[in-house]
Amino acid sequence: MDNVRGKLVPIIYCWHCGKQMSDGIDYNARQYCAGCKPLHNAEMQKLVDQSVVIKSQLMYWRALDLLQKQWVPMHEYYKAAQVVKQRIDEKPKTFNSAPEIMACLELLRQRVRIKLQVKISDFKVDFVLRDELIVLEIDGYLHAFQRTQDWYRDEAIRKKLGAEWEVIRIPVKCIEGKVRALYDGIVQLRTEQQRVRAENHGLLPDSYSIRTMEVWANAVRKLA
Ligand SMILES: [Zn+2]
Numbered sequence: 001m002d003n004v005r006g007k008l009v010p011i012i013y014c015w016h017c018g019k020q021m022s023d024g025i026d027y028n029a030r031q032y033c034a035g036c037k038p039l040h041n042a043e044m045q046k047l048v049d050q051s052v053v054i055k056s057q058l059m060y061w062r063a064l065d066l067l068q069k070q071w072v073p074m075h076e077y078y079k080a081a082q083v084v085k086q087r088i089d090e091k092p093k094t095f096n097s098a099p100e101i102m103a104c105l106e107l108l109r110q111r112v113r114i115k116l117q118v119k120i121s122d123f124k125v126d127f128v129l130r131d132e133l134i135v136l137e138i139d140g141y142l143h144a145f146q147r148t149q150d151w152y153r154d155e156a157i158r159k160k161l162g163a164e165w166e167v168i169r170i171p172v173k174c175i176e177g178k179v180r181a182l183y184d185g186i187v188q189l190r191t192e193q194q195r196v197r198a199e200n201h202g203l204l205p206d207s208y209s210i211r212t213m214e215v216w217a218n219a220v221r222k223l224a
Contacts, residue, residue, distance in 0.1 A: 016040045056092035060085060063101035066176060080108035087116070099175040100126055100138045106179045121160050123153055125167075134190050135167045138175060147209065163202070166190040169212070178220045185219035 012021045016036035025031055032040055064081065068074055084104055087094050094116055095101045107114050107127065115128040120135070127136040135157055154167035168186045175182065192215055196204060 052092045056088045056095065059095060059098050060088055060101060063098040063105065066098055067102055067105060067179065070177075070179060072180060077105050077109055080105045083108055096126075097138065097140065097172065099172045102175050102179045103127070103136070103138050103170070103182055106182045110183050112183060120157050123157060125157065129186075132187060132190065133162075133165045134186055135161070135165060136186055137167060137169045139169050139171050141172060147206075151204075164194075166193045168193070169209075170216070171212075174216050178223065181216065181219040181223055184222060185216050188219055189215050 010027060012025060012027070012031050013019065014021055014033045014036050015030040016032050016039055019033060021031055021033065064074075064077075067077065084101060095104070104114070104116065104127070107129075112129060113131055115130070116126070118125050118128045118135075120128075125135045126138055128134075129136060135154075150169065154169075157167055158165050166189070168189045170182070170186065174185070189212060192211060193204060193208070196208060196211070
């Protein structure tokens, strides 16, 4: 505390350089000299950028650990892993989750031509498989609660790409269970979705998501 004109006032220091500052300022906020504020902001931004890089690298290794737990021949994924690692180094925000990386590794292993994080209309989708006419989305655990929004989103994407395209949504738990069923699973799901549409005036009924698990289970069974 300092005594100014008979009043006790706190001594204020710059939170960046530590210099004592003049009076007449907001005591309820951290104070910075004029030149120090941008320096502080730049420091914060650097930390955020570094954390994105670290998070993406941890996600990569976590995806490989999860894959290894599925008792797959890891050497089959080596080249795919190098491609993914390079992509992550260049663009750390490419993947949102470890299961998404696992899906990417599996598709690359099977030499499927994919595009990542593609913008279609106002939406960004996880994977586009041009040869298979599939938009692939890996859905997180909280996804079950937004089915109606997904429905509109998927139809908007199909409207843009064409009716022969299907948006295939694979829950994270499928990837975490048996990622090797992925390619067969999504190809079968596309066929199935197109068949159901043909019987329902081009629409997928609400109950359709239940069929997803049946088709997936079939694909897993075929692996054995
Ligand atoms: Zn300062």
